[in-house]
Amino acid sequence: MNKNVVNIRVRYKETDRMGVVYYSNYLVWFEIGRTELFRDSGMDYRELERTKNIFFPVIRAECDYKVPVKYDDLIRVETEIADIGKTRVTFRYLIKTDDILNASGQTCHVFVDANGKPMPIPPDVFSALSGFNALN
Amino acid sequence: MNKNVVNIRVRYKETDRMGVVYYSNYLVWFEIGRTELFRDSGMDYRELERTKNIFFPVIRAECDYKVPVKYDDLIRVETEIADIGKTRVTFRYLIKTDDILNASGQTCHVFVDANGKPMPIPPDVFSALSGFNALN
């Protein structure tokens, strides 16, 4: 089992008038987590889009908010793969500051071609991502 | 049973390089839906925060993405209350363009005071929101 860890400094832009980070921004951090997991796996997600015209839209996202994250906090995003099948991948994320678990979440994705038509996960992507499968 | 309906024109800012709306923005539309449901119920959410120091943070959010929303689309957000208890409220949202269901989702909220301490739902809020309870 393997996971990706990336640190992010919380931006002023990401806060709201309640004084904490606005809830939709956690999904942006999830995106950073999976981008870095891709990079970590040896795949370059940008190149998948650019050269192979393969896209990876989300079909479901969920997040449980436990302890608010604040401006200028240095958060840690831990990303792993909860499930990978023939046509879809589920990522699992933890958002932490020091030893506090601020939030956890999941996103589920499919692969589509340039016309938006679903396609099976390319074998090299499957192989690269499998190293981050929490079940392994 | 009652629900709130609000129309929103999709902003260029809300799109991404895949040519469709970026996934975290659906949660922003959910926020607009529940703000308008509050207004519709006779409560003013801003005044709750300003004069009573009552806040309404989200503890869970989820969204299922079905058909991508595009730039300049005029979407309809339908918001109702899926569940309301002594300390928490769950909203349910549908995002539609014409007769297409683009996405559906839920958010669960608690009430807290200015120090972030959980508190029971104030009776006038409970009463106002109950009119939008899908179970009624």
Next chain:
Amino acid sequence: MNKNVVNIRVRYKETDRMGVVYYSNYLVWFEIGRTELFRDSGMDYRELERTKNIFFPVIRAECDYKVPVKYDDLIRVETEIADIGKTRVTFRYLIKTDDILNASGQTCHVFVDANGKPMPIPPDVFSALSGFNALN
């Protein structure tokens, strides 16, 4: 002379921990103002991009912030054309709430083709936008 006026309800997402709207969001409202000016002029900006592969990137933006805008305010964006030449267009924006001027700004744009190569303003666009030229 002619200008476009559009009303926008301020989103919770647009505020920051200072309790007012975060400064970059004014540029998003400017975008809404010019989109609506286009629509008002009889041009559909989305169709320009979709069917003619003409894009309209910004080359300069500026904003003067006078009175902070707050959550749930209903702002009015007034947009007119400050200058229109053979290759570029400058829009001027006012952001108001009731009779208060909250901010003013400008953006300057060029026209480019699908390859990002600058091109002269198409005659039908020039003609449509000229109706909003503050100098007329």
Next chain:
Amino acid sequence: MNKNVVNIRVRYKETDRMGVVYYSNYLVWFEIGRTELFRDSGMDYRELERTKNIFFPVIRAECDYKVPVKYDDLIRVETEIADIGKTRVTFRYLIKTDDILNASGQTCHVFVDANGKPMPIPPDVFSALSGFNALN
């Protein structure tokens, strides 16, 4: 003379359907640049707000866009102080990728207390920021 340099990985969220970064996001990067300049100077901007109730709103922002920034680019934000007086500070920013200048900009700020009343720059802030004055 001194300047702050910070590197930022471009987020998918920051792109738009034109395939490049949406223009308001440059102002968010400017904010990161000045936050890091503050940190670099020995001041902690968050602590100014939290313990001294001093805020630092922007009164003017401008940006010249030269070469579009793309998804997953690693940009460099260079921040210095263009001018510092008794009541206001002007920051100057360069956005670069490798040896390309993508954009340049400025923001001007005043200091205000918790009630939004303008105040002179605190001597310790003046002293700390002066080390980043481009005129020195």
